[in-house]
Amino acid sequence: MNSFIETHNYLLENLHVPMRRKLMDEVDWTHRLIGIKGTRGIGKTNFILDFAKSHYGFSKSCLYVNLNNLYFTEHTIIEFADEFRKTGGKTLILDQVYKYPGWSEELRYCYDHFEDLQIIFSGSTVMRLREENPHLRGIVHSYKLEGFSFREFLELKTGQSFQSYTLDELLENHEEITKKIVAKVRPLAYFNDYLKFGYYPFYLDNSNYSESLMKSINFILEIDISFLRQIELKYLPRLRKLLFTVAQSAPFQPNVSKLSSDVGTSRATVMNYLYYLRQARLIKLLYDGKEDMQKKPAKVYLHNPNLMYALMRGNIEKNVLHKTFFYNQLGCCTDIVSSDFADFLVNNEKHFFVCEKQQTNLSENKNFIIAKDMIETGSRGVIPLWLFGFLY
Incomplete structure (x- = not known):
């Protein structure tokens, strides 16, 4: 526990948050189970650390934990949460929760048995909290963190x-x-x-923005989508090719048969891949009416202008x-x-x-x-x- 506290304090000491995100005031922080979803690179970790620092300071009653830590290969969320609350903990923040097997069942157990403990967790937009995790239905309050708006960039x-x-x-x-x-x-x-480099917070890091964005895109394809949607890595090139094909033509009315032929997979798989790319905030699907994943979208767009500069070749209209x-x-x-x-x-x-x-x-x-x-x-x-x- 002490090593986690040391890491938590180090992160807060070195936290640099240049502005308060609007979502901070929209979340009802009184709920006992809160999920913060966002695409990779959008600033989820800094957002939840900002909450911890602004609400608790360096109090030991709040603790940030990254579930990538090898400690959780032999220990459960349940036993960790129980020890934390017994030593005075009030709010446990779990980052990268979807990489922990059986995370939703254990969060449900904590919610039902540890009524004096609040849990805030972060995850990918590819996660479907209510639809695919019945354990959390009716108890989790989910929010999405967007990229910087033009207002925030200004x-x-x-x-x-x-x-x-x-x-x-x-x-x-x-x-x-x-x-x-x-x-x-x-x-x-x-x-x-803003259209070129203002949507993702890592433009503040003084690094090569296009390179950072491409790394983020690849992590989304290789880890977020492939892991959460259980796509075998041998099929990853098809997913990449579909995204590249979309980027060269967007916005366009999709011809699913042609996309299927170009990518080398079935029509049904193409439709599934488009949906996964949409969940991952790499593309947007525009429908004629009410969204229906059983029907073809009217048009396919890239999710935001920054992606156009990263993925498209030649002049951008x-x-x-x-x-x-x-x-x-x-x-x-x-x-x-x-x-x-x-x-x-x-x-x-x-x-x-x-x-x-x-x-x-x-x-x-x-x-x-x-x-x-x-x-x-x-x-x-x-x-x-x-x-x-x-x-x-």
Whole structure:
């Protein structure tokens, strides 16, 4: 136990968190079992360590443990948690929980038998906590940590503080909101940088961002997806090829038969692989209506613009880049599907065009919104594209 406490204190002493993530205020920390999910490289470990430091300081009543530790090859979570609570522990933080066999059953036991103990754990977005872990159904409170929004990136780059807004607030008051923001900073001066390297926190590490992102992508394919979805390593090249094929064409309407032929696997496997890549936050699937994994998506996008620069060769079309940004920023907090009349239908109500040039007469229709590049402020139904990065 002492060695874990020493590691915990060392991590807190050397923790550098340049900004408070919005999710920190959205999590109900009073629950006894909390799961924080996020794709690899998104900052889950720093997030839960930030919680530990801000809520407990260096108190021994909170302890961070990485389940990759070899100690857990011979000891169980249950016995460790029991010893921790008996010595005054209140909150146990378990990182990389999905690598421990039988983790969900043991967390259920702890929840049922150790009522004086809170457990917070982190895991991959490939995990499906409720659907595939019936032991946790009804007791776990799960949250997803997203990459940096454009708002958060601006805060990091400028040292300024900016408010986030709901989509309804943006649609109703975007002219007033943009004037407040532009009075403090010129957002377009930072927008292209965000599209290239602003989504993942490791851009703060002063390392080669593209190289770090490629390493993260490979770890996702080799460990997160292959391990959690039990894909034999001999099939990993097919998964890689599918991701590369998607990256070269995204956004596109998938021809599953052609993808199957290109990758060298069955149609059913291609559909499964697309779903796994989506869970891993490498791609996004846009459907005609309600999401249904039994049917083909209307379009396939890369998950965020940074991935486009890492995976695509040659020139990147601005309009594709901007649509990917829009889908990424709205996709985490709205219901967004394919539109018959525009690029996206949001919350089954508003049709959005993402464009460089304004289409005529569209701004007169209150159900059609134009997200336009290279403008600081908009008018009526024309809204600056960058402003949709202020939703979280």
